[in-house]
């Protein structure tokens with residue numbers, strides 16, 4: 873199977889299937905630095921990226937914004953001095969879809 877970051881996102885709607893436990897375990901091996909968190913009853917993927925200053929954090933934020941726009945799938949981004957918190961989940965289905973894991977993997981690529 874191709875790397876997660878190279879897979880294509882599917883159109884996602886409110887009735888799209890949530891990622892199963894088995895899928896989550898499998899995808900997680902490709903994005904080991906991401907935490908699965910539950911906030912307001914919604915499962916999300918989150919990772920904190922660190923930088924040397926605000927400018928680098930802001931540049932990274934914008935690069936993540938570009939891959940989000942390309943995919944039509946958008947994260948929550950919190951940009952601080954030397955730090956960006958990226959959170960992915962599928963708003964429409966209020967949970968995790970394979971798209972979120974694909975975009976998390978692409979986010980890791982952007983950080984390289």
Ligand SMILES: C[C@H](O)[C@H](O)[C@H]1CNC2=NC(N)=NC(=O)C2=N1
Pocket residue numbers: 884944945946947960961962963964965
């Ligand atoms: C109409 C538009 O395609 C939708 O609102 C998209 C936009 N970006 C999105 N991003 C994320 N993360 N989840 C969504 O459900 C979502 N929906």
